[in-house]
Amino acid sequence: MIEVKNLTKRYGSHTAVSNLSFHIETGQIYGFLGPNGAGKSTTMNIMTGCLAATEGEVTVGGYDIFEDAAQAKRRIGYLPERPPLYLDRTPLEYLAFVGQAKGLTGSALEEQMRRVMAVTQIESVSNRLIKNLSKGYQQRVGIAQALLGDPEVVILDEPTVGLDPKQIMEIRALIQSLGKDHTVILSSHILSEVQAVCQTILILSKGRLVACDTPENLEKRFAGTTTVELTAEATAEEVRAILAPLDHILEVTTREEPRGRCGVVLETDGEDALCREIFFAFSRAQKALLRMTTAQTSLEEIFLELTAEAPVVQLPGEGQRQDGEEAEG
Numbered sequence: 001m002i003e004v005k006n007l008t009k010r011y012g013s014h015t016a017v018s019n020l021s022f023h024i025e026t027g028q029i030y031g032f033l034g035p036n037g038a039g040k041s042t043t044m045n046i047m048t049g050c051l052a053a054t055e056g057e058v059t060v061g062g063y064d065i066f067e068d069a070a071q072a073k074r075r076i077g078y079l080p081e082r083p084p085l086y087l088d089r090t091p092l093e094y095l096a097f098v099g100q101a102k103g104l105t106g107s108a109l110e111e112q113m114r115r116v117m118a119v120t121q122i123e124s125v126s127n128r129l130i131k132n133l134s135k136g137y138q139q140r141v142g143i144a145q146a147l148l149g150d151p152e153v154v155i156l157d158e159p160t161v162g163l164d165p166k167q168i169m170e171i172r173a174l175i176q177s178l179g180k181d182h183t184v185i186l187s188s189h190i191l192s193e194v195q196a197v198c199q200t201i202l203i204l205s206k207g208r209l210v211a212c213d214t215p216e217n218l219e220k221r222f223a224g225t226t227t228v229e230l231t232a233e234a235t236a237e238e239v240r241a242i243l244a245p246l247d248h249i250l251e252v253t254t255r256e257e258p259r260g261r262c263g264v265v266l267e268t269d270g271e272d273a274l275c276r277e278i279f280f281a282f283s284r285a286q287k288a289l290l291r292m293t294t295a296q297t298s299l300e301e302i303f304l305e306l307t308a309e310a311p312v313v314q315l316p317g318e319g320q321r322q323d324g325e326e327a328e329g
C-alpha cells in the first residue's frame with residue numbers, strides 16, 4: 001500500500017530522517033515507536049505529502065506522493081500531531097469545511113459526515129463549539145476529519161498525547177475499530193500503547209529505522225537469553241553436577257543458603273524445554289526443587305536498548321557533527 005524508499009530529510013545541517021525504507025501492507029495497524037525527536041512526525045509529514053523530502057521516494061497505492069500528489073493524498077487521511085481544528089466552529093461546520101476541501105459535495109458530503117461522526121461517536125457534540133469540547137472529543141473530531149473521503153490509509157501522529165487515562169482507552173479502542181476497515185499507522189513514544197494496538201512495530205531512533213516486526217517477533221529476535229532462577233535442597237557442588245549434562249545453559253551462579261538450600265541463577269539461550277529438563281534432572285538426583293522462575297528480556301528493555309542515546313562524536317576540526325548524517329549501509 002505504501003512504499004518508502006531511501007527517505008532522507010535534512011533541516012539545514014541536521015538530519016532528522018536518514019535513509020529510511022519500509023513497506024506498509026493493506027489491512028494492518030502499524031506503530032511508529034521512538035523517543036522524542038526520533039523522526040516520527042517528519043516521516044509522517046512526508047508520507048502524507050505535507051513536507052518535501054530531501055531525498056527518497058514515497059508511493060501510496062502506486063502513486064508518487066510528490067509527482068502524483070492528488071491521487072496519492074486521496075488514499076490517505078491524516079491527523080497531524082497538532083490537529084488543525086477551527087476552535088470557533090462546531091464539529092458539523094468544521095467537517096463540512098474539510099469535506100468540501102477534499103472535493104465532497106451535496107448528499108455525498110452529508111452521507112460521509114454522518115458516517116465519520118458515527119464512527120468517532122461525536123454526534124452528541126456536533127453542534128457545540130470545538131473549543132468547548134474535552135481534549136478527548138477534540139481528538140475524535142480530528143480523527144473524524146481524517147476519515148472524510150474514505151481513505152484507505154489513516155495516519156495518526158501521537159493520537160493519545162495529552163489525554164487522560166480514560167480518554168486514552170477510548171481513543172485506543174477507536175483506533176482498533178478503524179483497523180477493521182483501514183490500514184492504520186500511528187506514532188507514539190509509549191511502548192505499551194504500540195504493543196497494545198499495533199500488529200507491526202517500526203522502531204525509529206535518531207532518524208533511522210532500527211527494527212520492524214511484530215511485537216512477538218521483536219521479543220523473540222532480541223530477547224536472546226532467558227534467566228532461570230531456582231532454589232534447590234542441595235549443595236552448590238551437587239547443583240553443578242546435576243546441571244552439568246544439560247545443554248543450553250550458558251552460565252551458572254550458585255549461592256549456598258541456610259537449611260541446606262542453594263540459590264541458583266542460570267543464563268540460558270532461551271530454549272523453551274529447558275525448565276522441564278532441569279526439573280527432571282533434579283528429580284532423578286532425588287534433590288528437591290523448591291522454586292523455579294524464568295525472566296525474559298522484555299520489549300521495554302529491547303526498546304530502551306535500541307533507542308539508547310549514543311555518545312555525541314566530535315572529531316577534531318569537524319565542528320558540531322550531527323549523528324545520522326552518514327548514509328546507512
Ligand SMILES: Nc1ncnc2c1ncn2[C@@H]1O[C@H](COP(=O)(O)OP(=O)(O)OP(=O)(O)O)[C@@H](O)[C@H]1O
Binds near residue numbers: 011016035036037041
Ligand atoms: N522544522 C524543523 N526545523 C529544524 N529541525 C526540525 C524541524 N522539525 C523537526 N526538526 C528536528 O528533527 C528531528 C526529528 O523531529 P520529529 O518531530 O520528526 O521527531 P518525533 O519523533 O516526531 O518527535 P516528537 O514526538 O517530539 O514530535 C528532531 O531533532 C527535531 O528537532
